[in-house]
Amino acid sequence: MATATLQLSIASTQLIYLAALIAKPSPHRRLFIVPIILVVAFFFQFALQNHSFLEYNCACYIVGLLFTASDYIFLTDVQRELFVKGQKEPAFHLSLFERVKWATPLLINPRCIGWSHEPTHALPPRPSPSVTRWKFIFPELGRLARDAVLVEVLSMCSMKTDYFSIHGRSMAADGERACVREQYNDVYAYIPSCMGYIGSLLRSCAAPRLGASIWLSP
Secondary structure (H helix, E strand, O other), X not given: OHHHHHHHHHHHHHHHHHHHHHOOOOHHHHHHHHHHHHHHHHHHHHHOOOOOHHHHHHHHHHHHHHHHHHHHHHHOOHHHHXXXXXXXXXXXXXXXXXXXXXXXXXXXXXXXXXXXXXXXXXXXXXXXXXXXXXHHHHHHHHHHHHHHHHHHHHHHHHHHOHHHOOOOOOHHHHOHHHHHHHHHHHHHHHHHHHHHHHHHHHHHHHHHHHOOOOOOOO
């Protein structure tokens, strides 16, 4: 039930936000923010029940969606000011179907890649035309795997500390210095286990390439 409520809240927010992007410029377009705020309020009042990792990620996403929607509904007249690169005319001149096709990438593309407001100063440079698609994808997959391992290791270190458990010790009661010292001691003691975990991951990834069929001990 809780998972269904999470999914329903996020899907409702996305659909209302998409409708706001599709709607033609009008003073009444700002009213779309009202149901979005109501859905977000419902989410935090009823959908968060177990304080799980899934709920934490959903809460981060829906809050980000609220701020982005506030920008595109209150501060930016999207169909007059935003253009896909190569777009010849403002979006409000398009048909309903074409506006749906125009608005959907704006909803699912938070970095605005390929748009006139793309933050080119903050994003890495585009690959040269000589780089093929697969030559670009494989290094990115490697970086993704590296980051996934780092996130897993840091999560294991955090879960090791009693301050980050649901019914753990209170940071306010123990004081900042005690919290930092406890975290440092736990991480320092946990380094050998983390290194062994990383080593076992690397060996298990290398085994198929070497054609090994034996078990590798951690």
